[in-house]
Amino acid sequence: MYECCWRKSICKMERTNDSMMTEFVLVGLSAHPKLQTVFFVLVLWMYLMILLGNGVLISVIIYDSHLHTPMYFFLCNLSFLDICYTSSSVPLILDNFLTVRKRVSFSGCMVQMFLSFAMGATECVLLGMMALDRYVAICYPLRYPVIMSKALCIQMAALSWGLGFLNSLTETILAIRLPFCGKNVINHFVCEILAFVKLACTDISLNEITIMLGNVIFLFSPLLLICISYVFILSTVLRINSAEGRKKAFSTCSAHLTVVTMFYGTILLMYMKPKSKDSAFNKLIALFYGVVTPMLNPIIYSLRNTEVHGAMRKLMTRHWFWRKG
Known part of the structure; x- marks a missing residue:
């Protein structure tokens, strides 16, 4: 009887110790050394x-008062966000x-x-x-400064x-509240949430439902908003009589539209593609989404942007004169 109780207590302690996971192993590309x-x-x-591209873009926007507009305010937020996002995983x-x-x-995995x-x-x-900012700028140009006030931009x-x-x-x-029973190998570069919850030794239906709802709310709702905004933008631009006016209107949206296409295209490819046994390919898609896109964002927004080019020249000229003086 005592032996039975002792064995049960030992089993209970083992289950408790297994459920209190202390570390995880990230596989990454270990199969391809x-x-x-x-x-x-x-x-x-x-x-x-x-770090360089987004840092320079943030500095230029802060330095040049001509770039203190809603569009560049949001761009500054996007650049800072890309720096934070990559620094949390790279x-x-x-x-x-x-x-x-x-x-x-365990704690490092949770924070990341x-x-x-x-x-x-x-x-x-x-x-x-x-996208809302571009919609107001194109569809209501005369009321744009009033509608997109500084307070509203900060709130957005x-x-x-x-x-x-x-x-x-x-x-x-x-x-965090999920119990684990010894499984601690995550087949990824980082602590990806879906790969993490699949290690739990309990029903994860609630986690999967909340992740799915989160994807619907934070992926498809903004995408729907972007699509609706650009439908109205396209309708307004096509009604502009002059070709120069249409070209100028399209140029103000082209960078944002390129970033959105690249960002959502990678995400949809990652989440909506058929399940593949080639885990290395899946990881490379995630790597593209997590590293390549943030690197290209400042290039896309500054490549054909004369305002950014002018601000960068002014900043470099001022820095050169300051060092020479």
């Missing part, structure tokens, strides 16, 4: 370009490339998962807000950040 060095150099270079990815099986603590999920949701909402940006963090907090709390 020759690629890890190549991807380490490539991702490191792209991360430095993200250092872990780089470390993963240097080791065969990267170990990360929370920040990455929050930044991703925030970017979706922010792109929707930027704060709403984007607040909703993103609130959604991530909800998902992370639900994930």
Whole structure:
């Protein structure tokens, strides 16, 4: 009888210790060791370009008073968001490339998962807000300065950040409360939330439902808003008589539309494609979404933007004279 009770107590302690997971193992590209060095150099270079490109764009927008408009205010938020998003995951990815099986603590995994999920949701909402800004600018040009006031822009940006963090907090709390029974290997570069909850030794239906609802709200709702905004924008632009006027109107939206297409195209490819057994391909898509897109955003917004080019020349000229003096 005592032996039976002792065995039951030991089993209970083991289950408790298993459920209190202390660390996770990130597989990454450990199955392809020759690629890890190549991807380490490539991702490191792209991360430095993200910091440089978005940092310069933020500095130029803050420095030049002519760029203190709603469009550049939201662009400044987007650049800062891309820096935060990549900084929450890229250092872990780089470390993963240097080791065969990267170990990360439970708390570190939770923090990284929370920040990455929050930044991703925030970017979706922010792109929707930027579409609204372009809609007002094209469809109501005379009332644009009054409608898109400084207070409203701050409220729209704060709403984007607040909703993103609130959604991530909800998902992370639900994930933390799950029990684990010894499974601690995450087949990814980072602590991706869906891969994380699948390690639980209990029913994860609630987590899957909340993640699905979150995807609908933070992916498809902003996308629907963007599509509706551009339907009205296109209708207004086509009614402009002069070809020069139509070209100018389209040019103000082309950068945002390119970023939206690239951002949502990658996400939809990642989530909507048929399930594949090639996990390396899935990881590379996630890597493109998490690193390549933030690197290209400042290039897209400044490539043919004469206002940004002028502000950059002024900033560089002032810096050169300051150093010479």
